[in-house]
Amino acid sequence: MELHIREGNEKEHEENYEEPLLVHEDEKLIKRALIDFKFKVEDAMHGNYLFGIPDTHPCHNQTTTEIEQLNEIKLWGVSLMPSKPHEGTDTLLLKFLKSKNYVVHEALEKLRKTLAWRKEFKADEILEENFGPEFQKVAYLNTVDKEGRPVFYHVYGDLKDKPMQYLKKMISEENSDKFLRWRVQQMEKCIKELNFEPGGADSLIQVIDWKDFQGPHTKELRSVYRKCWTLLEEHYPGIIHQYIIVNVPLRYYVSQSFSSRLITHKPSNKIIFARPGKVTETLLRFISPENLLIEYGGLKRINDSEFSSEHKVFELNLKAHASTHIEIRAPEVGVTIVWDVTVVGWNVTYKEEFIPEDEGSYQVLLQDKEKKGGERQCVRNSYYINEGGMISIFIHNHSNKCKKVFYRYKTKPTVPTYLLYKT
Template sequence: MAVELKEEAVEAREAPVPEEKKLEEPKLVAEEKDSAVPAVERSSSFKEESNFLNDLKESERKALIELRAKVEEAILENKLFKKEKEQEEQKKPKEKEEVKEVEKADTEEAQEAEGGKAESCLAQEGVEGEAEPEKPKEEEEKPETLEGEGGKVESDVGEEQKGEEVASSEPKTISSALKEEEEEKSETQQGEEEKVETDVAAETKGEEKASEPKEVEVVDKEVCLWGVPLLPSKGFESTDVVLLKFLRARDFKVKEAFEMLQNALQWRKEWKIDAILDEDTLEADLGAACYMDGVDREGHPVCYNVSGFFEDSELYHKTFGSEEGRKKFLRWRVQVMEKGIKKLDFKPSGVASLLQVTDLKNSPGLSKKELRTAMKQVVELLQDNYPEFVARNIVINVPFWYYAFSAILSPFLTQRTKSKFVIARPAKVTETLLKYIPVEAIPIKYGGLKRENDTEFSAEDGGVSELIVKAGSTESVEIPCPEAGATLVWDLTVLGWEVNYKEEFVPTDEGSYTIIVKKGKKMGSQEEAVRNSFRNYEPGKIVLTIENGAFKKKKVLFRYKAKSCSKEC
């Protein structure tokens, strides 16, 4: 069934702004310019760079080639997780040094103890020697007779020693001398053979120890990050896209970009990030605080962060009141990031970043120290391990305390990250979001037309129309219904509202009565989009009337569709 708009409404529409001009628009909203308090420093000139090699500068291309070579070498030589190995190697020498120091200390103590004992013995002998008179030689040569069997044994041992001394003083015969020499040689040869055997055994053990890591060590050429192979020689275009993210995050400084990549991989291994998407318990508790919903005008998945979710004191203390709760919060936030990355395409022509929308309405604010600390940790975590994953960061419903918070947060943000910020006060939320997100993709609570689990409208139903209502004037949208037995459904929203609005069905037959679908009402600035439907039993038209009594023009956004019910009838 043909549905026509009133001519006045068509003439009043504004021509759509070209995409190129939208990208060149300043990123500061009107109230930001007028504000005397600076927010997070940002630049209006930020534009997302191309991932095509031909679009890179010569210096950037060289940096990419150099980083490729470093990653290739690190993977083939198993040095990509170098940081972890270095930590283990650093621990071993320290342990050895500690053991050596302990042994050295024990040895010194033992030596000191022995030295002290020897000195005491000498002292005792000296004292005794002075006290006792010298004995004649005859008495010294005579063996002392000791009482008991012990004394007898000692005297016998003394006599045997004297006998050996006398025997050794006698001249040796030639045969006995030769025999002794042969015995000494054989003992020397035997000692050398044993030494050689021990050296060979030691070398064999050393070789076995040296060969053990080589047998266990396996080169993992399938190292991936976000599902993208990191080995450049595999020839995937997506590998360059990932490497460019780390290079841009470090201003194309190859060494720093490589270290950042290593640290990110190490962190993912320690946190077991590859398994984080399977943890359903995180989303069950905190899913409403941060979620992915729709895409922007350039195809970036949109991530909404709702700070007001933690306004509830019980929920706040459950989340941030303990170390376990704070860790769970961080892990949940990383899980949301990983879900968003799943929606990305790392091809040079694909979309490889997200759009962040942070809603500060009803946020606990600066009085909550735990929240400030947690948010700072989230920023550091995402900035260190997810480089260049945010195309734009829009902060909406900004209260005055945010400017103080941004001053605290600013030192932890890179200049490149700051350049992506867009700030919007409550009165400019919908207007700001519309610059980046289509109205049909903006949730109704932010002035858009998107509803959860919507079964009425889809992308196939066509786009959204616009109507400008000048200050102090009245405009209307007419939806013709030339045939009876149809159901009309429509959505309508006015940016900033503050207008009088009503809905009527006007029959074609002049003798029929006009039916009031929705009584006239003053719509406040916080109103959500209107959705209504009407089934006509005679030909006519639906008339939506907007009366603007303000001193500024108003933009009306609407869409509609007709559903035939002939089969039901």
Template structure:
């Protein structure tokens, strides 16, 4: 099956294929219109040059391979690993818990202490004279020597684990063993996240790591995936697909909280806000399970924050809960978000961002991307392939899609100049074929129609979709199907009536009717 793209305009149309997808070879016809009744057709058949979809130049994750690190970064990593190993061997990672003794043990200890005190009182008088004689002969040397010896013993005690305590070399974070001696390849990746979050200041990164481990232990984060929390919030945040670099994509939909009933159920009191925070942490732990925490792997997420219909900063409870969630995520999940994309941004966001911007580090600000409603699809396409973008954001991904899969077929791209008309021709070489296609236009504002043209000149053209005008407020792609009873082709016609060029994305497939 072939696809033919025809563009009627005074300029050559640009046809290309979205990167990371198998290229197609369409035939391009350019029809030059001359004043009067006569038309001169210039036909050029050639392979179209692939046109790359615009991408962010600084999007790729920083390398976690030792060979790619700068000298000071390698040195900091080595120092952090040494401090971590010493802390684990010395059982100094977690805060020491005071042992709780029962009443019987306390009584026995008290009795033993009383007996010791009596014996010590008896010996004090006997040793008093001996001590005085030594002080006279040796001056202050004995006390000084004793102090040095005591200090040395204290230092040794700090390095050595307490007697009776086993060294836990199985301490892990996000499923990655932290003890450097185990030689696990993901250990460096995790430690580099803490170092980057603290600008490679070893002591600060080490303290951050210790606090994270302590917080996880106290908050029982390792068992949070087994908890049933806030089932009503499944539409507020969820994982869906991957981006161009293989990062899992997490969508945060703030508009759901415009519903007053759900808002009160989620943020009505402190206990409910606590459950909301725990639910958000649970989602983060689910997201981490999809990461590849090894050198060269996708070890961070892409976050999409949809602010459409968001209650905004006027809702105090939402503002407080969001601030708490951001604080917990920043303190305990460093460098796990590659980009934070804010879409459908309302006017109040810009004012809020202007106030907060001076307090954000350049590293944090470099991860923020903002898109107003008219630029949502265009912005997402820089980071996510069309077949992985949900249909409500202009992409081709649908829930429980029975027609296409993300690996099914290529997504192609057609550029329409202002005032031009383009046609996409999908060949149905055999009868009893069912054709299915997806098509979207960035910004729309086009006239669109679909028809089936039989190969037999004696047959009639069938209108699949009559010509209609699609405005700029159209959301989502067009999907349609056609069953051919004879050989021919489906022709999709897009007329760009605007003064700006348009990007058309499309994909299609054909199946024998018997396979449906």
């Protein structure tokens, strides 16, 4: 598979991140190609050659059950019989058409190969397989992007603490097939979250984290992953809307950038590489801050008991070498204010205070620190309000670049600890 990459910090409009069109997508051309494709698919199903060479001597004694089974061929839970369509049939068939530049006979061949591969690979049964605990932390499905697409993470750096014998075993010829099956299983799990009906989220975002993914055997591991990518492109067309590979080592980024330019001059936005300093900025173009994990500079925490994606997130633009204040006023006494704050790229002075309304009361310094550039974890804090006042958050930008600040807050009724002990 050819990898055409783009640096994550290029300043382009959001719509430029869409997968480039292989042809000028004239609506009439697409509609005509889809009608032709549906006709050929149904003809192949009736002729019993969707999985292989046409049967030149069809059996005239085929039972009704056998005929019905041919007519009930499904892919990812979607019926492929155009005359008995599922609401997602057109969407699914269009994925195969688009992957082959709307050339109908090539799309049909790709569909046939995919169905044959799934039968041989037993892909429909793979969800029941258990591959052991070693890969549980490597991949997980978490949140959605701005368009409602599921976001699937692969965190390869979690393999760095594995003993060398484990890595050697994992990339061996014997176990590479097992790894490939595990990767297909992850894809099948993701597809369960998709909706092929019109207007539904019918593709996903794949975030691949290469942090700490370096060592004597990473070259072999990347070779295994490259095989996975090739398989996914061949048999899961249009399922992965975007690859975003983050924390890419500089050496690898430079080599891939150079080699891709030698291969082709055509633009491609399907794969984006982001170096460590551009991870948060890149991911925020696709994922809103409330849905981006805190380890990538967002506000989302796993199993968060305080906030959900439904809580409103506020955004501020902080100019170079400028300061800003965030003021959270206490609505009443006897509540606790909880807040999250994150600055893209940090490199700021950050201070939190409680400022009472009564001039005779003391201000309370909650924290005052220098947040270095490259940090990603958001700040979470809380304060019990026992008198009227407000939380004041001061941020000063030390860099010569404008930064984005995201924050959210809430209040919750709280019973003071001393009252609990008193009762």
